[in-house]
Amino acid sequence: MTHTLASAALAAEQKSAEVTDWAGRIGWVVGLLLFVALVYWLMRQGWKWRGSLQSDLPALPEVPEAPGEAKLTMDGRYHGSTTAGQWLDRIVAHGLGTRSRAELTLTDAGISVVRPGANDFLIPAAALREARLDKGIAGKVLAEGGLLIVTWEHGGTLLDSGFRSDRAAEHTTWVETLNSLINTTEGIAR
Numbered sequence: 647m648t649h650t651l652a653s654a655a656l657a658a659e660q661k662s663a664e665v666t667d668w669a670g671r672i673g674w675v676v677g678l679l680l681f682v683a684l685v686y687w688l689m690r691q692g693w694k695w696r697g698s699l700q701s702d703l704p705a706l707p708e709v710p711e712a713p714g715e716a717k718l719t720m721d722g723r724y725h726g727s728t729t730a731g732q733w734l735d736r737i738v739a740h741g742l743g744t745r746s747r748a749e750l751t752l753t754d755a756g757i758s759v760v761r762p763g764a765n766d767f768l769i770p771a772a773a774l775r776e777a778r779l780d781k782g783i784a785g786k787v788l789a790e791g792g793l794l795i796v797t798w799e800h801g802g803t804l805l806d807s808g809f810r811s812d813r814a815a816e817h818t819t820w821v822e823t824l825n826s827l828i829n830t831t832e833g834i835a836r
Contacts, residue, residue, distance in 0.1 A: 703739045704801040706767035714753040718823055722811040724748035724761055725786045730797050730804035736784035741765035773798045777824035779817055783808035794820050
């Protein structure tokens with residue numbers, strides 16, 4: 647019985663140790679926050695540096711006030727632009743690297759890309775080179791055929807721009823229509 651009383655007295659004395667090294671813990675938290683801020687700053691500097699490297703890209707064509715009758719429209723997302731054929735080489739100049747909601751309208755003038763909160767631009771019909779379905783573009787990978795990729799020429803550089811419709815079934819219609827338009831335009835130019 648004395649052994650049981652001694653065990654009970656010992657258990658009553660055992661309590662959690664008080665945390666006494668607050669300065670050490672606060673130091674670690676502040677150090678971690680400074681590290682995260684440094685990484686964010688370095689990423690931002692890299693984005694600006696990439697934009698300055700691409701400064702030779704001319705300003706984007708503006709969406710005309712009256713583009714003409716709409717052949718196709720699409721609501722969805724703009725996922726970015728890359729150098730054609732290099733799906734990881736993101737173009738950030740002139741806001742092309744900014745992901746956003748997008749409303750696409752195909753007219754005789756080309757593809758109007760209206761982006762709330764970002765720069766709108768026009769992909770002129772004469773600049774269109776190809777349309778295809780793909781699975782990824784700079785930082786966005788989806789199921790096979792999940793992205794509409796439009797290849798176009800701007801300032802002597804071929805670009806791939808990636809779009810995803812809110813209704814994925816529209817992608818095939820866009821590819822067929824754009825490629826038909828491109829082939830018709832090439833036939834006229836020859």
